[in-house]
Amino acid sequence: MRYHFCPKxxxxxxxxxxxxxSRPYCISCGFVFYQNPVVGVAAIIIRDKKVLLGKRKGSYEGQWCIPCGYVEWDEDVYEAARREFIEETGLKIEITAVYTVLSNFHNPEQQTVGIWFLANEIEGELAAGDDLEEVGFFSYEELPVLAFPTDRVVLKKLKDEQLLS
Structure with a gap:
């Protein structure tokens, strides 16, 4: 169990x-503590059949991922993806489509549901920011070590659909 005391x-x-x-429940008031996944968002930018990835700092330091982050309370998922992307890459984006949605089980402390969006660059200058120390474009054949198994699934799908070289 992640929590030991009732929030009520x-x-x-x-x-x-x-x-x-089996769900945690309070032995005093009977409150059932539903542990629901957190929503994460990621935006996919492709240039010349190469995908933009960021090298992480902090958690999963030194490993790479599709730029991503969590949806805040009262925040729309599309707005969250735009906000996270500009914070991490310096680029403003236009979301064009939901690409895929997957459950993430890699972190035993927090299950997430990830939404990957296809997007186009609008403006800005590419530069690592927030949780990233480096950013770069990669073909499928030159992918670095990835932080998240679901990113590998997404990148394989992009390759299979011939969106990546």
């Missing part, structure tokens, strides 16, 4: 092992 009354959480799906 402060009582101790316990697992209800009698249920088909």
């Amino acid at each position: 009354c402060g009582g101790r959480l316990s697992l209800n092992e009698k249920k088909e799906i």
Whole structure:
């Protein structure tokens, strides 16, 4: 269990092992603590059949990913993708389509649902920012070590659809 105390009354959480799906519940007030995935967003920019990736700092340091981040409370997923992209790359983007949606199970502390968008650059100067230390374009054949297994799935799909060289 990630949490041990009830967010409503402060009582101790316990697992209800009698249920088909075991969820934490409060032994004092009975509150059921549903642990739902967090939503992440990523934007895909392709130039000359190469995809823009960022080298991470902080968590997964030194590994690469499609520029991404979390959706904030009360934030639209499209706006979150635009915000995260400019924070991480310096580029303003126009989202053209939802490319794919996948569940991410790589982090045992936090399951996420990721939404990958196809996007076009509008303006700005490409520069690593926020959680990235470097940015660059890569063909499928020259991909660096990736931080997230789902990015590999997305990149393989792009390759299979001949969007990447």
